[in-house]
Amino acid sequence: MQHLDPGTVSMAALDEPLDTDSQVHLDGCDACASEVRELNSVVLAARGDFAGATLESPDSQVWAAIHQELGLQPALSTDPLTYPSPVQDATPVSELSQVRAKKRTFTPKFLIAAVTAGALTGAGALWAVQQLQAEVTPxxxxxxxxxxxxxxxxxxxxxxxxxxxxxxxxxxxxxxxxxxxxxxxxxxxxxxxxxxxxxxxxxxxxxxxxxxxxxxxxxxxxxxxxxxxxxxxxxxxxxxxxxxxxxxxxxxx
Ligand SMILES: [Zn+2]
CATH class of the missing domain: 2.60.40 (Immunoglobulin-like)
Incomplete structure (x- = not known):
């Protein structure tokens, strides 16, 4: 069976209308429906609707990858999930590994960063995040x-x-x-x-x-x-x- 491609899964997760064939497949396919649900929770969270969103905290390397992928400014290179620390700037690597061992307290700001990071785990999810960012300018x-x-x-x-x-x-x-x-x-x-x-x-x-x-x-x-x-x-x-x-x-x- 041909499953939905990542772009179509993202469209569904963003509640965009699908073509008839894709919609029929989605209605009848548990695997694709589950992918859409999972991504939809990411989308809801990124939009600020945290109710019902399943979230997990990504490794700091994920933020590094996002930082590079999106070409963000050096000032944003610190994983937003890390705790502020007076020595963090001086010894970012050791500090990050210590931070990862701690239990994290989530705030909405951190959650957005977390779901953005989590979304990078799939190409379709990355596509969705790109759609959520400022409308992509040609x-x-x-x-x-x-x-x-x-x-x-x-x-x-x-x-x-x-x-x-x-x-x-x-x-x-x-x-x-x-x-x-x-x-x-x-x-x-x-x-x-x-x-x-x-x-x-x-x-x-x-x-x-x-x-x-x-x-x-x-x-x-x-x-x-x-x-x-x-x-x-x-x-x-x-x-x-x-x-x-x-x-x-x-x-x-
Ligand atoms: Zn399928």
């Missing part, structure tokens, strides 16, 4: 102007946008569809020999998913071709627009 990681090739006058631009779930999309704008056939978008290696087709676009702005395995450093050229309706899946050799993606520096503030 980040532009690379950009290019698209310039017309001989015989064409359209202009355009392309941006590679990532979201918190790691999905990359190419957002491409073409001022005017000047293809005699249809416009197909490609990511091409500098030798112009290897390429991936991302899909078909018209004029205006389109969003195309970039497959996970495509290395943009190796395929930096964005090309819009004019494809005749001949059933041939290969590049026609006629390009309307082209540009080379350049990494976009992270924006300050």
């Amino acid at each position: 980040t532009v990681v690379a950009q290019s102007q698209l310039d017309p090739l001989d015989g064409f006058t359209a202009a355009g631009s392309a941006s590679v946008v990532t979201t918190g779930d790691g999905v990359r999309t190419l957002q491409i704008t073409v001022t005017e569809d000047q293809a005699e056939g249809y416009q197909e978008v490609w990511l091409i290696a500098p030798d112009l020999a290897q390429m991936y087709s991302l899909g078909v676009v018209g004029g205006g702005t389109s969003s195309l998913v970039i497959p996970d395995h495509v290395d943009l450093a190796a395929f930096p050229i964005v090309d819009v071709s004019d494809e005749p309706l001949d059933g041939d899946p290969l590049h026609s050799g006629v390009s309307v627009l082209r540009g080379t993606l350049a990494a976009q520096a992270a924006q300050a503030g």
Whole structure:
């Protein structure tokens, strides 16, 4: 039996609507239902609803992993579950191991840290925590102007946008569809020999998913071709627009 994937489990735990197949599976599968319940208790706790949430205190190494995973500031490197101590900063490691041996008293602030840490035990849970954090802002990681090739006058631009779930999309704008056939978008290696087709676009702005395995450093050229309706899946050799993606520096503030 195909169980729900972690993303779907997270959706269910967040009380988001599922597609019919997933919902039917969830209704009939104890294993998945139990996963959803467990994660749901984490979600409730992270939202501040501690009633009924089952919690456990994670090892401090978990916080270290979260700290690294989320790229938090050095000031936040201390496990929030540790007790304040005058010598803690000077000897964090030995202090942490002593603290771990003590019985902990939970306050809501510590509980939130605890469930966040506990959520890291599963990919789906991590996904849920990411959803609970400030809405993930799409980040532009690379950009290019698209310039017309001989015989064409359209202009355009392309941006590679990532979201918190790691999905990359190419957002491409073409001022005017000047293809005699249809416009197909490609990511091409500098030798112009290897390429991936991302899909078909018209004029205006389109969003195309970039497959996970495509290395943009190796395929930096964005090309819009004019494809005749001949059933041939290969590049026609006629390009309307082209540009080379350049990494976009992270924006300050
Ligand atoms: Zn299942």
